[in-house]
Structure formats: C-alpha cells, structure tokens
Amino acid sequence: MFGVQLLLHAQVACPRDAAQTLDCGKQFFAAQQLKPAEASTRQYLVLHPDSADGMYLLGRILQEKNEAAESLSWFTKAAAIRQPSGDDLRVVAMDYVLLNSYSDAARWLSRSVQMDPANAEAWYALGRSKMMLGDMHGARAPLERSLALRPKESKVANNLGVVAEAENHPEEAVAFYKDAIEWQLTLPHPSEQPYLNLGTLLTTQQQAAEALPLLAEAVKLAPDDPKCNEELARAEEQQGDFSHAIDHLSHAVALQPKSAHLHFELGQLYRHAGQPEKAKQELTLSSQLYGSHSSDAEP
Amino acid sequence: MKCCCLTSCFVAFTLAVRCGIASAQSGMQPQTNSGVNTGAPHAAVLDSHNRPITAGGTVKTGPIVFQDVAKESGLATWTHRMGGAQKNFILETVGSGVGLIDYDNDGWMDIYLVNGSTYEAEAGKATPPHAALFHNNRDGTFTNVTAKAGVANDRWGFGVAVADYDNDGWPDLYVTNFGKNRLYHNNHDGTFTDVAEKAGIALGNWSTGATWGDYDGDGLLDLFVPGYVHYDMAFPPGKGRDGTVTSCRFRGAPVMCGPRGLPGEPDHLFHNNGDGTFTDVSASAGVEDKAKYYGLASLFIDVNDDGKVDLLVANDSTPNYLYLNKGKGVFEDASFASGYALNESGRETASMGIAAGDITHDGKVDLFNTTFSDDYKPLYHNDGDGSFTDVSYRMGIAEPTIPFLGWGDAFFDYDNDGWLDLMEANGHVYPAVDDQSWGTSYKQHPLLFHNNAGKLQLVPAVEGSGLAVLGVERGLAFGDLFNDGKIDVVISNMDGTPTILRNVVMNKNHWIELKLVGGAKTPRDAVGATVYVTANGFRQRTDVTSGGSYASSSDPRVHFGIGAATSVDKVEVHWPGGVVETIKLPGVDNIYTVEQHSGVGKLVK
Numbered sequence: 067m068f069g070v071q072l073l074l075h076a077q078v079a080c081p082r083d084a085a086q087t088l089d090c091g092k093q094f095f096a097a098q099q100l101k102p103a104e105a106s107t108r109q110y111l112v113l114h115p116d117s118a119d120g121m122y123l124l125g126r127i128l129q130e131k132n133e134a135a136e137s138l139s140w141f142t143k144a145a146a147i148r149q150p151s152g153d154d155l156r157v158v159a160m161d162y163v164l165l166n167s168y169s170d171a172a173r174w175l176s177r178s179v180q181m182d183p184a185n186a187e188a189w190y191a192l193g194r195s196k197m198m199l200g201d202m203h204g205a206r207a208p209l210e211r212s213l214a215l216r217p218k219e220s221k222v223a224n225n226l227g228v229v230a231e232a233e234n235h236p237e238e239a240v241a242f243y244k245d246a247i248e249w250q251l252t253l254p255h256p257s258e259q260p261y262l263n264l265g266t267l268l269t270t271q272q273q274a275a276e277a278l279p280l281l282a283e284a285v286k287l288a289p290d291d292p293k294c295n296e297e298l299a300r301a302e303e304q305q306g307d308f309s310h311a312i313d314h315l316s317h318a319v320a321l322q323p324k325s326a327h328l329h330f331e332l333g334q335l336y337r338h339a340g341q342p343e344k345a346k347q348e349l350t351l352s353s354q355l356y357g358s359h360s361s362d363a364e365p
Numbered sequence: 366m367k368c369c370c371l372t373s374c375f376v377a378f379t380l381a382v383r384c385g386i387a388s389a390q391s392g393m394q395p396q397t398n399s400g401v402n403t404g405a406p407h408a409a410v411l412d413s414h415n416r417p418i419t420a421g422g423t424v425k426t427g428p429i430v431f432q433d434v435a436k437e438s439g440l441a442t443w444t445h446r447m448g449g450a451q452k453n454f455i456l457e458t459v460g461s462g463v464g465l466i467d468y469d470n471d472g473w474m475d476i477y478l479v480n481g482s483t484y485e486a487e488a489g490k491a492t493p494p495h496a497a498l499f500h501n502n503r504d505g506t507f508t509n510v511t512a513k514a515g516v517a518n519d520r521w522g523f524g525v526a527v528a529d530y531d532n533d534g535w536p537d538l539y540v541t542n543f544g545k546n547r548l549y550h551n552n553h554d555g556t557f558t559d560v561a562e563k564a565g566i567a568l569g570n571w572s573t574g575a576t577w578g579d580y581d582g583d584g585l586l587d588l589f590v591p592g593y594v595h596y597d598m599a600f601p602p603g604k605g606r607d608g609t610v611t612s613c614r615f616r617g618a619p620v621m622c623g624p625r626g627l628p629g630e631p632d633h634l635f636h637n638n639g640d641g642t643f644t645d646v647s648a649s650a651g652v653e654d655k656a657k658y659y660g661l662a663s664l665f666i667d668v669n670d671d672g673k674v675d676l677l678v679a680n681d682s683t684p685n686y687l688y689l690n691k692g693k694g695v696f697e698d699a700s701f702a703s704g705y706a707l708n709e710s711g712r713e714t715a716s717m718g719i720a721a722g723d724i725t726h727d728g729k730v731d732l733f734n735t736t737f738s739d740d741y742k743p744l745y746h747n748d749g750d751g752s753f754t755d756v757s758y759r760m761g762i763a764e765p766t767i768p769f770l771g772w773g774d775a776f777f778d779y780d781n782d783g784w785l786d787l788m789e790a791n792g793h794v795y796p797a798v799d800d801q802s803w804g805t806s807y808k809q810h811p812l813l814f815h816n817n818a819g820k821l822q823l824v825p826a827v828e829g830s831g832l833a834v835l836g837v838e839r840g841l842a843f844g845d846l847f848n849d850g851k852i853d854v855v856i857s858n859m860d861g862t863p864t865i866l867r868n869v870v871m872n873k874n875h876w877i878e879l880k881l882v883g884g885a886k887t888p889r890d891a892v893g894a895t896v897y898v899t900a901n902g903f904r905q906r907t908d909v910t911s912g913g914s915y916a917s918s919s920d921p922r923v924h925f926g927i928g929a930a931t932s933v934d935k936v937e938v939h940w941p942g943g944v945v946e947t948i949k950l951p952g953v954d955n956i957y958t959v960e961q962h963s964g965v966g967k968l969v970k
Contacts, residue, residue, distance in 0.1 A: 199616070272759065327707065327711025328711065330711035331710070331711045338754070349702045349704075350701065350702070353700065353702075356684050356713070
C-alpha cells in the first residue's frame with residue numbers, strides 16, 4: 067500500500083522495498099515533497115529505530131514543515147547517537163528561529179560555523195539572527211563571510227545594505243542595494259526587496275524622483291505586497307502626485323485592512339490632497355483600530 | 366520602516382524591534398519585546414573619542430551659548446533621588462520636573478525642584494528626599510527656602526505645574542506624585558499650604574505632567590492631570606513573591622518592564638468651582654482616557670486659533686491625544702484626525718514632553734514631541750484647522766535626535782533674533798545602556814537647535830560649556846532667571862544635582878518681556894493668553910502656558926527677541942475669553958507688566 071502511494075509521485079522513483087532505505091525520504095525531501103518525505107522517513111524509522119541518519123532527516127523535514135518542537139526532539143534523539151554536523155546545527159538553529167528564540171538560534175549557528183566554516187548559508191543565517199537581535203554591528207561580519215563564500219549572492223548583499231543603513235552609512239547601503247539588484251537580474255524570480263529597500267532609503271533622503279522607478283519595480287514584482295505599495299505611495303506624495311499615491315496606498319490598505327498605521331497614512335494623504343471627508347473616514351478607522359488593539363504588531 | 370523578507374529567508378524579518386501581542390486586556394497595552402514603542406535599532410554614532418554621540422560629539426571651539434552655573438548659584442547643594450541605582454522597576458526611572466515660579470512676587474523667577482523617593486523612605490525607614498524651593502537672590506545665587514515655605518512634598522514626586530488657580534495674584538504649585546498629589550496654595554507670606562485633599566484633586570496613584578488652563582472660559586483655571594501606569598509598589602512588575610525580579614528585554618538585554626504590558630492610569634480633568642474645590646469632569650468633557658494610555662505630559666494651548674484652549678497629551682508608547690475645545694465644556698477627540706496621535710509612519714511613539722510654538726512665523730502653534738532612543742523626535746507643523754503634519758525628516762532634524770532619549774523640551778528664542786529655537790533634555794531610562802554598544806548612553810547632554818529663519822539647525826556643544834554637561838536629564842523649564850532679557854534653562858537630573866544653563870550669548874539683539882495680568886473675568890496670571898508682537902519686519906507669537914515640557918512649568922512671562930529692532934511696531938494680546946487688545950510699549954530691552962484693559966505696558970521696577 068505504501069509503495070503504491072509513493073508511486074503517485076511520479077518524479078521520485080522509489081523501490082518496492084522503500085522502507086528498507088532512506089533513499090526515498092531523501093529524494094522526496096530534495097524535491098520538497100514534504101509529506102511523502104515524512105511518511106517514508108517515519109516508516110524507515112519504524113524498521114530502524116536507532117538510525118541517527120533517519121532521525122536527522124526527519125528533523126530536517128519537520129523543520130521545513132515548520133514543526134519546530136518535534137523537529138528539535140528528533141535532533142536531540144539523533145545527537146544522543148551521533149554528533150551532529152555543522153549543517154545539522156544550522157537546521158537546529160532554524161528551529162529556534164521558528165520558536166522566536168533568536169539568541170538560541172545565534173548560539174547554535176555560531177557553533178555551526180565553527181564546525182563548518184565553509185557553510186555560506188549558516189553564516190548568512192547567523193547574520194540574520196544577529197540582525198533580529200538588534201545587533202547590527204555583529205551581523206556584518208557573518209554576512210560578509212557568507213558573501214565571500216558565495217559571491218554575488220543577492221540576498222546577502224541586500225541584508226548588508228540593511229546593516230549599513232542601520233550603521234548610519236547610507237552611501238554604503240545604497241551600494242549594497244544596487245549590488246543586490248544587479249546580482250539578481252539573472253535569477254528567474256528576482257526579489258522585490260532590494261528595490262524596496264533602496265527606494266525607501268532614497269525617499270527618506272527626500273530623493274523621491276530617484277526612488278520612484280525602483281519602488282515601481284518593487285510593486286511590479288510584488289503587486290500585492292502592502293509595504294511596496296505603501297512606500298511607492300510615499301514617494302509619489304513627496305513628488306506631489308497625490309492621485310497615484312492615493313491609488314497605491316488604497317491598494318495597500320485593501321491588502322491589509324486592519325492595519326491602523328496604513329489607514330492613518332492614507333488619512334493624512336487624503337488631507338494633504340484636499341479631500342477632508344475621506345481623510346476623516348480613514349483617520350477614524352485608524353483610531354478605532356488603535357483603540358481596539360493598541361498593538362505595534364500589525365495583523 | 367525597512368523590510369527585507371527575501372524569498373528564501375528563514376523568517377519574516379523586519380528592522381523594527383516591535384513585536385507585540387494582538388490582544389489586550391482593557392487598560393493594559395500589549396507588551397512589546399521591550400515595553401516601549403520605538404524605532405528600529407540604529408547602530409552607534411561615535412565621536413572621535415569613541416563616545417556615543419549622546420555623551421560626546423563636542424567641539425573644541427565655537428560660540429558658547431550656555432554655561433552651567435548650578436554650583437555658583439547654590440542649586441547644586443540639592444540632589445534628586447529616585448529609587449535604587451539598578452532601576453529594576455519603572456517607578457525608579459521616570460524622573461522629576463522643575464517649575465519656575467515667582468512665589469514672592471518680587472519680579473524674579475524662583476525655582477521649584479520636585480524630588481523622587483526611595484523604597485526605604487516609603488517604608489518609613491529613612492528620611493524621604495525633599496523637593497526644593499530656591500529663592501532667587503537677584504545676584505546670581507539662590508537660597509533653599511523649602512522648609513520655611515512648607516513645600517518639601519516628601520512623596521515620590523514627578524511633576525509640577527505653576528499657576529494662580531484662585532486668582533489672588535499669587536502663583537500656586539500643583540505637584541504630582543506616585544501617591545497623593547499636592548496643591549500648595551500660596552499664603553502670600555513665603556509659605557504654602559497643601560489643600561489638595563480639600564480641593565478634591567489629590568488622586569492617589571501615579572500622576573505626571575499636569576497643565577492648567579481655563580477650558581470653559583469662566584475665568585478660573587482648570588486642571589488636567591495625566592495618569593501614567595497604575596502601579597502597585599507591593600507587587601511591582603516582574604517581581605515574584607520570593608523577591609526575585611524577572612527582567613524584560615530591550616534589544617536583547619535585560620531591562621525593567623513597562624510601560625507596555627502594565628495597566629494604565631487614567632487621566633483626569635478637574636473643573637475649578639471657584640470656591641477652592643474642583644470637580645472631576647473627565648467623562649463629561651470627553652477626555653477621560655478610556656484606553657488608559659500612558660500619559661507623561663500635557664498642555665492646554667489654542668492650536669486652532671478659535672480663542673479656546675485645546676488640550677494635548679503626550680502618551681508613552683501609545684497614541685498621543687489632541688482634544689479640540691468645542692466650547693460649552695466639551696472637547697472633541699481629534700487625536701487621529703489632527704495627525705498628532707502618531708508619527709509620520711503612523712507609528713505610536715514613546716512621547717515624553719511637548720514643546721509648542723510658532724517656529725515659522727505663520728501665526729500658528731507647531732508642536733515637537735520628545736521620544737525614546739532609536740527614534741526620531743517628531744516635529745508637527747500646524748497646517749491650520751487643528752491639523753498637523755510630521756515634518757521632522759523634511760526639516761532635517763530627525764536624524765540628529767535618534768540616539769537620544771528625550772524628556773523636557775521647549776521652544777524659546779535664546780539669541781533674541783526673533784525666531785523660536787528648540788531645546789530638549791535627554792537621558793536614558795536603562796543604566797545598562799552603558800554596557801552596550803547601542804550608540805546611546807545613560808547620561809546624555811541636551812540638544813539645542815537654532816532657528817535660522819524657519820529652518821532648525823543643531824548647535825554644536827562646545828567642550829566645557831553648558832550644552833556639553835551630561836546628566837540623566839528629565840524635567841526642563843526655561844525663563845529669564847536673571848532678568849537680563851536672555852532665556853535661561855533649568856534641567857532636573859535624575860539621581861543628581863540640577864543644571865542651570867545660564868544664557869551667555871554675546872550679541873546686541875533687542876528684546877521685550879511681558880508679564881500679563883488678567884482682568885476680572887480672566888485668569889489673573891493670563892494662562893491661555895496669546896501675544897503677537899510685530900517688529901523687525903515680522904510677526905511673532907507666544908502663548909502663556911503652564912505645563913507641556915515633561916513634568917515642568919516655565920516662566921509665565923512671554924519673551925520676544927526682536928533682533929536689531931529698537932522698537933516694536935505692534936503688540937497684540939488675545940486674552941483668554943476672547944478679548945483682544947493692542948498694547949503700547951514705552952520701549953524695548955525691558956520687562957513690562959500688561960494689565961488687561963489698561964492698553965499699556967508698565968515698566969517693571
């Protein structure tokens with residue numbers, strides 16, 4: 067029966083005695099088919115309950131499924147049998163990220179890169195964890211190490227831009243963001259983030275004319291991202307283009323209707339555009355949303 | 366606010382440290398990671414000596430604007446005290462204010478400094494720290510007359526608001542505390558009597574920066590008292606029954622908890638009944654603070670020029686309030702409609718103090734709020750009709766303020782050029798910041814921005830000058846302490862001695878100062894009046910207020926620098942209640958008393 071189910075996933079070829087090896091689980095996992103990967107690996111572990119390989123694989127699969135607590139329990143069991151690799155520790159750290167414990171994540175990532183200093187992804191994750199902890203200075207070195215190991219990695223350059231901006235080095239930030247944009251040009255799915263970050267920085271520096279095409283590209287790549295629409299609207303308002311600004315900010319509000327701060331910004335925009343009634347409506351909505359949950363976390 | 370959520374990143378990432386919980390109990394704001402709402406972590410800006418810019422950044426040479434004369438004046442004999450050095454609890458971190466008051470009507474500003482307290486004193490095991498009233502000796506020195514005056518307070522004190530609430534011509538003191546507040550009635554003989562209980566305005570938990578204003582136009586000053594956190598000293602936040610203290614975290618480091626996550630203390634508006642008593646009208650007036658936001662400062666001032674004082678409340682880590690006075694004793698909550706509730710990004714700020722003044726000579730009152738470190742301080746331009754736009758970035762003053770944690774603030778013209786400048790007092794709430802590389806510091810120096818014809822520019826602090834003095838600064842009051850036409854500043858430093866910034870600007874600019882005296886149907890001390898002075902080719906505005914700057918009260922006399930002008934073209938007084946008078950002044954470079962209906966300014970002897 068199990069073999070029949072596996073055969074439904076045509077791109078992964080599994081032998082009839084699949085449960086005798088971990089190959090199927092690994093192949094499904096590599097193909098990002100997490101459910102059959104989990105089922106196959108669990109079946110393997112029933113037959114091989116002391117397999118550290120099986121436990122580590124299941125831990126990785128569960129981490130990908132955002133099931134951090136159980137993932138960690140399998141990593142713990144596996145580690146009692148065989149020392150984890152540097153990359154295993156990276157995955158463990160990702161579990162702690164899912165559990166919102168960035169200090170634990172940073173701790174395990176530090177050990178991960180000690181064991182496996184050539185692991186660019188671990189260095190990147192360490193940098194990101196430090197950023198999440200607010201340690202922008204501390205994030206720089208791991209990100210730079212990651213970039214050295216994997217040159218022209220756009221996402222790393224983008225994060226270095228964020229770090230540089232936080233370190234009050236806006237010119238350096240601009241350079242990193244431009245690198246990030248250039249390095250992802252050949253990617254099949256470029257990210258809107260470096261466009262967004264660079265455009266936002268330029269808007270803050272009162273350079274809306276330069277920011278506009280970047281933010282327009284961000285919206286093109288991620289039309290339903292509220293942040294991209296919000297920042298484009300800001301640049302448009304700074305340029306005096308109230309009509310387009312209202313369009314984009316209204317779209318952001320539609321995408322995130324319970325966002326108190328977006329309603330507030332739209333209200334102010336309407337007011338500046340000479341539409342007091344609509345302004346009042348939006349500001350009232352903002353007030354109601356803040357009043358009901360004066361939370362800094364947008365829904 | 367930045368976002369860098371790459372498609373392959375491990376979690377949605379944001380620069381913001383804020384990460385709250387969606388639901389909240391009534392009156393309790395959801396707790397953030399840190400207990401405060403502030404901006405994204407900013408990396409350190411260090412000076413050439415590797416000091417955070419908040420504790421350094423001084424220049425070796427340049428014009429010296431202020432000198433600290435606390436020691437010479439005698440004020441340094443008094444020390445503020447608030448809780449323990451570790452600052453485990455929010456009650457120990459907020460600090461106190463300062464009030465300028467001419468309590469003996471001799472024409473010279475005296476100084477009242479509020480003190481905090483200690484756990485030992487609260488438990489009756491030690492002598493409580495005393496507030497201090499310093500009498501101005503008119504020779505640059507001050508004498509501590511607290512004991513004789515009977516204004517030691519002896520409670521865990523925070524704020525002071527000065528006004529003549531009973532229109533007897535003698536200024537009184539309202540002192541806010543954790544515990545019952547005081548209304549020190551001036552007995553006209555150098556002594557005061559606490560009549561708060563009898564007046565019905567003692568309250569009982571945690572009150573902060575109060576303001577006086579005649580909101581209903583009956584000629585009697587009413588009182589607004591913001592509430593901060595509803596605090597229980599027996600069960601402070603984070604302290605377990607076994608005495609252990611659980612810290613909250615700011616940027617990953619353990620710090621005291623709050624205000625978010627703690628129950629708020631509501632605000633109160635008290636109507637002056639004219640017989641020495643007050644009635645709580647918070648609900649009927651529409652200012653009852655149902656959300657129990659964390660109020661720290663408040664100010665009655667007319668922001669929409671309809672002749673009625675409106676009400677501003679600076680709330681910590683929650684939206685600010687702006688109540689428009691609609692007449693007949695009722696306010697309209699225009700906090701969001703006005704744009705004052707939040708900053709430019711639509712984000713709540715940890716507001717501590719309010720400065721109000723017309724910085725562009727358009728005749729309208731602009732506002733400036735101090736906020737937490739890692740956050741810029743919003744400057745709200747008055748667009749008219751009670752609407753405001755945060756122009757801090759546009760004006761170029763956002764960036765320099767980010768590392769500082771601001772408290773007291775004020776607009777005043779320190780160089781008498783006719784343009785209101787801006788000062789803010791600074792100091793952190795977490796002593797642990799000195800162990801971190803966050804680019805901020807526990808002790809900080811004040812910031813001064815010079816107004817260059819409507820553009821604010823940071824004035825560098827010269828080494829050894831008053832602007833370079835470090836302290837855990839809190840309250841700030843300004844006024845002409847030495848009656849020389851130059852505005853001085855008093856800053857209350859938490860757990861330290863106060864700073865007196867004596868104005869030593871060397872220029873030949875001219876000035877006038879007016880002490881307003883209201884008529885029969887007007888508050889006697891004219892709190893709520895607006896004065897317009899035309900001279901030197903432009904028209905300036907200043908308002909008589911009581912409150913605003915964190916927990917502090919400034920010189921009630923209105924001051925105008927007039928630059929090179931040797932006369933004023935016009936003085937127009939808009940008295941509370943709506944009477945407008947044009948005043949003739951015999952000259953300049955003097956302090957004049959202007960009595961309502963007299964039409965002239967009389968030289969103060």
